[in-house]
Amino acid sequence: MDQLSTNSYTRVKIFQLLFTGWNSANGKITQQLSDVESIQDMNLKRQATIRDFCQRNNKTNQIVAIKTFDNVMVDEKFKILFCYIPKIACTQWKTVMANLNHTNAKYWIHDARNFQFLDDYPRDEAERMLKTYFKFVFVREPFERLLSAYLDKFNSGNPDFHNNYGKEIVRRYRPGSRPEDKNITFDEFVNYVLNIGNGYWNEHWQTYDKLCHPCAVHYDFIGRFENLEEEARYVLEMSGISRNLNVSFPHVKPSNTSSKVPFFYSQLVKERLYRVIQLFGGDSEMFGYDVPKYFYDIS
Secondary structure, three states: OOHHHHHHHHHHHHHHHHHHOOOOOOOHHHHHHHHHHHHHHHHHHHHHHHHHHHHHOOOOOOOOOHHHOOOEEEEOOOOEEEEOOOOOOHHHHHHHHHHOOOOOHHHHOOOHHHOEEHHHOOHHHHHHHHHHOEEEEEEOOHHHHHHHHHHHHHHOOOHHHHHHHHHHHHHHHOOOOOOOOOOOOHHHHHHHHHHHOHHHOOOOOOOHHHHHOOOOOOOOEEEEHHHHHHHHHHHHHHOOHHHHOOOOOOOOOOOOHHHHHHHHHOOOOHHHHHHHHHHHHHHHHHOOOOOOHHHHHOO
């Protein structure tokens, strides 16, 4: 058993011992241990799904430039690497990472210069961290995440995103329009994403593969936004955070984006929808999501 496997095994045993130390007179211990084992089993399946995807697509043991790990946050004290993905409780996870350093997270988390990222380190040091630190990532149904990015950054009238992206989208897809024209449609946004080339994508709609390199990095835990509360608690225990600091996972407002997916994606012509599936289908397959069946019914 290698060092990383030993560390992971030790964390599991410690986590289970924490539960066995609780008062089990009311039977809660059995349920809690069952929940832990269920999450562990799900995580093993998710890891296996990623391995299978990488093998089928000849991506196993990819060599990735350290400079591309600019979304992987580092905490040296707790030996943690967290690949943050926007639109997946990113603000809450940044708050947790900030609180590890007893920082006023409210004013701290929105400036990337306040965090350490893996691409800040020399390659040999970064590779050591990748081998020995506890690494985790949270994902979300990819097509829902793309819609969430649109709703948050364009449908809500975000001025920064309109200035940086909206004006260009209007210029490209509205002949005779004025730069100040707003109200970017989902169809216009998707058209832009499809044609700009993912080398120039913003992180809010960049693919998981590009952001976190799951074929090159063996993540110790792969969480899901759909089960965020339960799995976030698990990560806080497994990483040692909640055992050493009074840090809990901040509340996340429930998302209703999933209920909006059929309406917005039905606005796309079939050819454009198929291109979206081609671009983000890899993320879906890699992390065990199914492409929504009704996508294929849209004509």
